[in-house]
Amino acid sequence: MAKPKITFGGSEALLGAAIFFALTNVLVREMTDMWGDQAQVAARFALVWVILVVFAKLSKGKRATIPRSKMKFAVAYSIFAATAILFFTLSIQNTSIANTLFTSNATELFIAFLLGSLLLREKITPRKLIAIGLALVGLILYSDSILVGSIGIIFGLLGGATTALCNVLAKKLKGVDLSATMRMQFGLGAVFMIVLTLIFSPNDIVRTVSIEGVAVTIVFALLLIVATRLVLYGFQHSDVNVATVILSSQLAFGALLGFFLYQEVLSPHEIISGALILCAAIIGGIAQKPTVKDIQVHL
Template identity: 30%
Template structure:
C-alpha cells in the first residue's frame, strides 16, 4: 500500500468524483438496454464487450505482469466485484430501488470505516464523521417513505451485505498497488462474465427480450461498456490515492448527479424528498473536500 501526499489525495478525490459522475449515467444506459435485453442479458453482454476491449488494451500495452504476493487478493477482488451486484439485485427485487440504494451505501460506508481503520490504518477525523453523518441523513431522507413489505428483511439484508462487499472491493483497489489497472479490470470483468454466463446457460433465464433488438440498445450497451472501463480506471486510481472510508462517501454523490441527469435528459421531476436528500448527500462530499483542504485534518 502506497503512501500519498496532499496532491495525491486531491487527485484521488477528483478521480472519485469523476467515477461518481460516470456511475450516475448508468441508470440512463440501462434503461435503453432494457428495451431489448433482460437484466441478466445486458449484464452479460456489456461486461463481455468491456472484457474484450480491456484485453485488447492489455495486448497493445503488453503489461500483464502480476506480482505473486497480489494474486490471491486479485481473486478476492474479482469475486467481491461479482457478488455485490447480485446481492443488490436481490435487494431491489424485495424492496424499492431507493431503499436498496440507501442500504447499499449505509452498509458500504460503515464497512469502509471499519475496514479502513482496522486493516488500512486510515484515520477517522471529525470532518469524515460529519461527512458520514450527512450521508446517512441524506440517504434516509432520499429513501423515505421506507418500503416495509413481507420480504423487506431479505431486501434490507441483501442491500447491506452488498455494501460490505463493495467496500471490501474498494479496499482491495487501494491495497493492490503493483498490478496494472488493466489486469484488475480484466479479472473483474472476466469473473462476472463467467458467473452470469453460467447462470444464463444453466437456468431458464432469458438474455434477450422477445421484441426485436433496437439499435439504441446496442449503442447504449457499447457506451456502458466503455464507461465501465473508464469508471474502473478512475475507481482504482482514486482509491489508490485516497482513503476508502472518505472515498465511499464521495461516491455516494452519484445519487445527486443521477437526479440531475434524469431531470435534464429524461425530463423526470424528482420528489421533494429526493431533492432534499440528494442535496444533503452531496454536501457530505463537501465535508470530505474540506478534510482534504484542511492541513490539520490531514488523512
C-alpha cells in the same frame, strides 16, 4: 516542447466515477429491452474484457501482469465486483434509481467505515466524521423507510455491502497495474456471470435484438472502463472512509437523472438529502490527504 504535468488526486477520480456510475443507472434500464437482467451484466463484462484485451494487444511494450502476492485480492475483487453490479442491476429493475442509490450508499457507508477503521486502521479525523455524518443524515432523510420488504430495496442493500468489500479489496491492490486488474476483473467476472445466467435464467438471455440495444451495450461498456479505472485509482490513493463518502455523491446525480428521464419526482426532503451528500463529498475531499499522481500530457 516540455510536457506539462497535471496533478490528479483520488478525490477528483472518485467524483468523476460517481458521475459515470450515475449514468450507468440509466443505461441499465435501457438495456432491458434487449437483455435479461443477469445476461446484461454478463454481456457488459464480456464486451469490456474484449475491448481491454484488444487494447493491450495493440499497445506497445510489455503487458503488465498481477503479482502472485496480489492475485488472491484480484480474484476476490473480480467476483465481488460482478456480484455487486448484478445486485445494482436487479435493484434498479425493481425500484426507483433514487431508492437503489439510497439503500446501497447507506449500507456501503457503514460497512466501509467499519472495515476501513477496524481492519485497515485508518485514522478517524473530525473532518471525516463530519463528512460521514452529513452523508448519513442525507441518506436517512432520503427515504421514509429502508426495510419496506421490497426486493428492489433488498438488492440495493446487498449491492452496497458487496461494494464496500470491493472498496477494501481495491485498497489492497495498490501498486498493481490498473489495466491488468481490470482485465482480470472483467474477464473473470464475465465467466462468473455467464455461469450464473446459464444456471438461473437460461431462457432469459436475449429478449429482442435491436440497433439501439447494441449501441447502449457498447456505450455502457465504455463507461464501465472509464468509471472502473477511476474507482480503482481513487481507492488506491484515498482513505476508504472518505473515498466512500465522495463516491456516494452519485446519489444526487442519479436522482437528478431519474427525475429528468423517468419523471421520478423528488420530495423536498429528498432534495435536501442530495444537497447534504454533495456537501459531504466536498468536505470528504478536503479531509483527504493530498496524494496525487502525475499524468504526462503529450503535446
